[in-house]
Amino acid sequence: MGEITAVFDTNVVISAYGWGGTPEECVELVLTGEVSLAASQAMLNELHRVLNYPKFDFSADDKSKVLFLYADHADFVTPETDLDVVVDADDNKFVECAVAADVDYVVSGDSHLLDLGSYDGIEIVNPATFLDIVDGQCSE
Numbered sequence: 001m002g003e004i005t006a007v008f009d010t011n012v013v014i015s016a017y018g019w020g021g022t023p024e025e026c027v028e029l030v031l032t033g034e035v036s037l038a039a040s041q042a043m044l045n046e047l048h049r050v051l052n053y054p055k056f057d058f059s060a061d062d063k064s065k066v067l068f069l070y071a072d073h074a075d076f077v078t079p080e081t082d083l084d085v086v087v088d089a090d091d092n093k094f095v096e097c098a099v100a101a102d103v104d105y106v107v108s109g110d111s112h113l114l115d116l117g118s119y120d121g122i123e124i125v126n127p128a129t130f131l132d133i134v135d136g137q138c139s140e
Contacts, residue, residue, distance in 0.1 A: 083096050095124075
């Protein structure tokens with residue numbers, strides 16, 4: 001697996017499969033092994049719930065592809081600490097997972113997480129910034 005480790009917010013994964021762009025490029029880094037992905041059961045539960053929102057209209061095949069990302073490519077951790085560090089308390093699960101897995105980055109498009117900036121040495125960045133970071137580290 002990759003030396004760079006990350007947690008992806010649900011919005012990054014949904015955007016990758018629904019609209020492509022920089023979120024899709026982030027997911028590709030996981031699929032090619034350039035980045036190691038960490039996840040928790042709480043994150044998987046949220047992803048499953050969001051995939052079934054009628055507004056997204058994902059096909060069964062699309063849903064399977066998204067869940068495959070976690071099933072085959074994520075290292076699952078069980079956070080042992082409940083945190084209250086994000087304005088939107090529902091987003092704490094991403095930071096909790098990041099701390100438990102000791103990752104380098106949380107990648108998100110959510111302003112509540114991005115406003116935090118970092119936590120316990122873990123940088124919280126948007127997908128475009130993450131791609132720039134990975135590109136810079138891979139070209140060293």
